[in-house]
Structures are given as structure tokens and as C-alpha cells.
Amino acid sequence: FGRRGCTTNLYQFINTMKSAIITSILIGSAAAFAPVPQNKAVSTVAKASLEDIGGATSPAKNFDPLRLAQLGGDNTLAWFRAAELKHSRVAMLATTGYLVQATGAHFPGQLSSDVSFESLSTMNPFDAWEAVPLAGKAQIIGIIFCAELYTESKGVHYTKGGPLPEIVFPKFDFSNIDSAILEKKRCRELNNGRLAMIAIMSFIAANNIEGSVPALSGNPAF
Secondary structure, three states, X not given: OHHHHHHHHHHHHHHHHHHHHHHHHHHHHHHHHOOOOXXXXXXXXXXOOHHHHOOOOOOOOOOXXXXXXXXXXXXXXXXXXXXXXXXXXXXXXXXXXXXXXXXXXXXXXXXXXXXXXXXXXXXXXXXXXXXXXXXXXXXXXXXHHHHXXXXXXXXXXXXXXXXXXXOOOOOOOOOXXXXXXXXXXXXXXXXXXXXXXHHHHHHHHHHHOOOOOHHHOOOOOO
């Protein structure tokens, strides 16, 4: 009986060792084909700043007292620059149009069946706009909307790395201009636009709030 018991225990030990060896081999094989854990990559992409997008000129370089450039990421900064550029161009057109209207210059003929360009030229620019028929105002706003839609849907959007909005009409070709000269012209456009935004805001203030702009007080155009 003792010899039989020892034999039985020996068989059990051998079977246990076999199971352990087979299990270790299977685990090792599975580990060989398992993906190797990797450290999570750390993003090192630098956030764009005002220095990177250009447009800073003397005497007030990178004038951002409200820290608007830090409100978001690169997409937000690109959107801010595009908005500044568009408002600059609109303000330059508005300021020029206001001054031309104030001089009394006008097109010949009729704007509509009952409104002539000559009659509009004798009015304050704000009163002249009020005198434009509703259909004329709708046409002007519609053209502006189409131009805006065209620039926003063309190619890669500027918030995704595409170029800043271009002037729809007339179309200018700057491909043959040296990059340094082009950068200088872009800075000039922004500076003129910033000045025009201040100018048109002062015109609006002078027209609506008497005495708010002393230099324009008493001027019939305001």
C-alpha cells in the first residue's frame, strides 16, 4: 500500500508540473505577441502668438491690453486676425464713402424712379442711406452677403491653416511680389484699416451724439 501511494503521489506531482510548464509556455507565447506599452506622447506644438501672425508695427507693436490673443488657441487667433482684416477693409470703404458723400460728389441719373443721385448728395450720409429705397438696401446687403459667403467657403478655411480672406473684387495678383515687400504692404493695410475703424466710429458718434467729437462739431456732414 505504501509503494502504491508513493507512485500515485509521484504521478500527481508530474501532472501538476506538466500543467505548470504548459501554462507558463502559453503565457509566454501570448506575451510575445502582445503590444508593447508605450509612453503617451507629449504634445510639444507651440501655441501661436501675436509675434507669429505679423501685423505689428511701430509705435504700438502687439497692442493687446485686453489679452484677447490668449482667449483661445491657434484657430481663435486666426479668426481674430481675419475679423480685424475684414473690418479694416469695410471701415476703409465706409470712411471713403462717407467723405465722398460729404463733398457732394455723385453719379449722374436716378437711383430709382423717385430718387436721384443728386438729391442724395445734398443730404447727410446717414440721411442719404435712409432715403435709399428698401429694394436698393436689399441689393447692397445681398452683394455683401455673397462676397462674405464666397471668401468663407473658398478652399481651406483660415482657421484651419488656410490663407487669410482676400478681396473679392477687384482681384489682385501678388504672386510676383517679394515676400518682404508683401509683408510691409500687409502691415500698411492693417494700419490704415485700424485708423479707418477709429475714423468711422468717430463719424457715427458725431452724428448721433452732439459734441462727442469736438473736431467735427458744427460740420453739416455730421
